[in-house]
Amino acid sequence: MKKINYLIVFYLLVSITFLSCSDNNNNDPEPTPNPNEVTLENEINDFVWKGMNSWYNWLDNVSNLSDLKDDDKDDYYTYLNGYSSPENLFYNLCYNHISIVGEANAVDRDSWFIEDYVEQNKQFQGISLSFGFRLQAVRINDAGDVILYVRYVAPDSPADLAGIKRGDIISGIDGITLNANNYSSASANLLNETVTLSFIDEVDGELVYLEDKTITATEISEDPVYLKKVFNDINGEKVGYLVYNGFRSSYNDELNAAFEYFKNEGITELVLDLRLNGGGSVLTSAYLASMIYANAGTDNFAVLKFNSKHSNENGAYTFEDKLNVYNVDGEKTGEESINRLTTVNRLYVLTSGDTASASEMIINGLRPFIPVTLVGTETYGKNVGSITLYDSPNSDYTKQSTANTNHLVAMQPIAFQIYNKIGESDYSRGFKPDIEVVEYYYWNEILPFGDENEVVLKAALDDIRGLSGRMSLPKNAHDIALKDLSKLDQKFDKDMYINSDYFNK
Template identity: 25%
Template sequence: MLRNIGLSLLIYFFKFIFMRKRLTSSGAAIFPLLFLSAVIFTACKKDSKSDPQPGNPDPVNNTAKSDEDSLKYLMYRTMQVSYVSGGRSTTTDLPSYYWYTQVPAIDPFSATYAKAEDLLSAMINKVSPTDRYSFLDRTGSLANKLQNGISQDAAPGEGGSYGMEVTYALDQSNKSHLMVLYTDKNGPASAADIQRGAEITAINGDANIAYDNGGPISQKVYAAIHSSKQVTLTVRKPKATATVTIPLTSTSFKINPILFDNVSNVGGRQVGYFSFYTFSSIYGDNDAPTNTKQVLDQLFAKFKAAGIQDLIVDLRYNGGGAVVTAEYLDNAIAPASAGGQVMYNFIYNNKLTANLSRTGLESVVKFDGTTGGLNLTRVFFITSGSTASASELTLQNLKPYMNVILVGDKTYGKPVGFIPFTLSIYKSGQEKYMGDLYAINFETKNARQEGGYFTGIDVNKQATDFVNVPWGDAQDEHLQQIYSYINTGAFKRDASTERVISNPDSRKVMSTALPSGSFNGMIDYRQRGGIR
């Protein structure tokens, strides 16, 4: 049943398994699951160059189909029939798609679907509005960004990223302004001293950039920020009156997901704070610790040394990422009583659930035996409608073990995630990469079996996001509410209207004005499952 594999692939597998052991910051061992079958069936496109073997029929390569038809066929079969052998297996019944039972039989070769994306939309629309998440990445850039922590908006080898996120915000007259939400410390924008709260007044000399409700102007702005290799921005920096012209060139860089951190004294208590914008993985595809792990290790060592008594985790713009990083945060934050207890549960479709031992899929993830040692009894999270997936997983996992308090706005609502599948075709014995499939494979629930938050998670106290307020500033309405709670045990009355009236420079974020250039979801790179 298993494909023949070369000696080099066997060596790769055993080296990967025996070198996979790693220690978290607390010193507890973790053994992420990645099995031989995963290497065989979903190996990275650069590692496998074998033709499918005769014992495993391959209709795609034995018929005169276009590359696009082949991609549609393999995508459909991976989701609906069996993911084994890249969707080619005819002897296994292991559909990977979580909601496969809701999708009727579809002919993937039908001319109705010109592209694989058209077929995917037709499939997930059968379970709509539940599945607003699944997608196909033809560039492979997402895996490089999230798993390896290398930022790039363009395809590999075609450029990088400016390392910034922008959106529109409203002034007291409801006039829109194009504002910088944040910049990665290691990106070109930050290197050019573009920071949160800066206003962009022109792009490449074009001042026609006012908000148009997702129309051609908004599309033009998005393309310039997220798809170009070079751009010239006219920027008014925070508290400045004059503008400056700043040329930027996109580059690839090591992501630093921590936008800002500090420790402050609030009512005699040491309070740690950090803003975290993406769950880039703590380990790369070469099994080496990433820059994300390094900066998180340093951050929690700093908090521990400071003896913080409260912690504020700012996830207002964090759409998620790798679940292994969510597990890191939960282990670092959780009280000692959580040690060795259930962190969260995976739920799969009925056929995968019936074959857990065969596939090597995890059903339960537990906290490390010894947690991070911060001795916290509560934690505050700042959230918004952009807080999704791995962010939601992180805070949900802590609820059974400590007081979790949310301030800001209701979260996005994504209690489901992906196990990525690489889809390839073979021509003249050579493998051709076609794309990475991210179709929902699992749901998660915490130790109390709480989940199902498809419409989002409610906050304990609402607060308004003003982008002109710097990170960690005591004037941030979220921090004002949290500081009030720390000092008095109660939140203060709403102050958003007063703020706009008293400060004409206030810029209220329009959270859905522009699509985010950041990933929205949660991915388990450890579980590229296959038959053992």
Template identity: 40%
Template sequence: MRIKKFLPLIFAVVIISCSKDEELTVPKTIDPLPSANVPVQDFMWKAMNFWYFRQADVPDLGDNRFSDSESYTSFLQSENDPGAFFDNKLLYIQDRFSFYNSDYRELTNSLAGISRSNGLEFGLVRKANSEEVFGYVRYIIPNSDAATKDIERGDLFTGVDGTTLTINNYVDLLFGENNTYVLNMADFVNGDIIQNEIEVSLTKEEALAENPVYISKSFEINGITIGYLMYNQFTNEYDDDLYEAVLGLKNLGITELVIDLRYNPGGSVNTTRALASMIYDTNTDNLFLKKRYNDKIQDQLTESQLEVYFTNRVGSTTIEPAGLSKLYVLTSASSASASELLINSLEPYIDVVQIGDVTRGKNEFSTTLVDDRENSYLYTPTRVNKINANNQWAIQPLLGRNENADGFYQYTDGLVPRYNVKRGLWKLRDFG
């Protein structure tokens, strides 16, 4: 099911740097008839025609698909709902990750770790041979409403407001506009999930900010100092906190590091590069990744715009790298995009020991596109006043794929752990 409301991320943000003389050229395309009221669909088609990585594989996105304004307008009007138009007319059939939002502010806030939330981070599982769904608590965001309630990691729930969760109603019940809902809790009994009498009321708050640096601690085991970092989203707004955590572990003298990315769905490429540099080295001659776009864009970019190197800075701060030669990474099926990028881009340089489950399998990157045609549709915070006032929609399409320094990118089925470890949902342990 494609959920129209923006959910926690499976994407990687990328920024293309161009000087005034190197700006990308967006080819001239046909405009809809002046009488047509389709600004969102027109924006979506034009942005996807230029940026979409699989543009050549979608016949309706072809450069010569329309011969005149009449045929183009008729196509744009084929779906009244812009979301349905995006899903049904513009996406490559195997695209699992491109999405949209009717409000660019909601989307960009979510990318910054800000959302309307009660602070409960959970997973959902469909019961075997049933339409019913149950939830399990992954973790609680500090300073949230959930943090004040009697609910914790590993707890189970089967209903909301007395209604049993199913594959048909869970979106409305859990992700709808309701500010408050009551979870009907459950226990694991003799191999089944059974509802109990416990109820937990949770209230969503606007603009709840989550610091993705969830836990940073160290252990002394057999004379070895080991660091543990649970990191839940590659969010550049918290890069200073991330560096403070890694530097703190380095100053404790760690010689080994475990990074827990089990619930990290991805985020910023620049943050991923910074974290890799903190862990390994800040030699800016070492290639971190190489980007591949569709041919229309690839041909306009120079090698320097396609290659990304390790960095020696976080903002204005010089990085003191930990200089580790081995990294342990905990993964799950929810580990995606930038989480996978960290593993793949470090593997040419250090021994990365992946432990847990196979990752999601997203080797592509994306960025936020809005109806700012003078800026090639790229969302830029300083240009929000340039966005078409009649169209506040945003799309987050796949723009290309990432290759590591060895040229490897073939993990669309997920990165396979060296040590495959799965736990039953009723056996969730404390972090760290």
């Protein structure tokens, strides 16, 4: 019994001692804040730096992306606070970005900052606020007159409903007659929601006014499979012709349906019109290649290489027998067997300066397997691709589902370079055409897509006929010059991207 009492006394003494110590700790003063400690002013800047430090393709070329940069928190925060906005920080972290150093000195022409990734994802699938046309500016004479001709009109778009069609000629915007001095500033009005266009005709060398049309942009969804057609007798060959304007995964099944049509028609030649196709989904590009050439089996179509931090992600896209079907939200909704052609042993591709990224991937990826003849003008030149980075540190910034809900900012940095089966990737400044045809020289006689006499298509068909030769130029060709309207392009018009499915393979 005494032992128990002793134990109780001992326990009480120990408890009192601990309680006394605890009370003393509670009475300690709070630590004095360091008046020199730097506070981060914008948490998004931290996301921008860390995402780029992980994934950027030219990581080793940017000293401010060194792993040592964030070792000292105060120095790191001071650096981040030195930028007026996350967007400004992003472009300054890019390696000689075109927006910082200009076209002539640019290495990175294609990384971009995303203010709202929900809207961006819609645009990736062809959903955007748009007039629904593509225009080309041309200086048509030494006097400096400038016109815009319509290259393309999306079905059921505001332009289409206004009766605008490919080949129409525009001389004025919102009452301003275009010339070499004002076309750039006047064309900026095309970024407004409503615009009035002045249409003309060219008659015996004179520009004749026709009418004005006012159109208002609306949200449209464009099917990139614009036109499929078969020419039944081109020197004894059945020639399939496809106008394909974007590698959008939500239209994989429509693309597959076009090749079902070609397969059922038994085509023996294929002309692929990519003049307006700036790229898109790498996976969809692999599906298209699989449709074109069945004899490739399941060989490698394209090989992706990431920076040294993500070399474990290096991998290949192969030719496939099945494709995934996606909805506009990028969710997989099913699978289909790919309609693969076994009767085509060469490919004609119609090209322009807007043929880029995933379109160039088709050219580069198929050349180890079949002859690919380019008709038109030099392509854009983009052998690198991007991924979307979200403020989601736990996923190494790749998952939208776990992104910071306080904002919708994301990034689309270049994250990989792409090669074909035999390691070729030397087209950063574009592919030169085998048969050069400059469409804008013929600005006053532009014909509809699929017309056998449309100048670029005709050159390809003539080559199939065995009639290759130099195209006859308009009399005033040397007075005609292309005018740049690239500022009107969507940022992603020439993108090549992979989604999170790649990392989950």
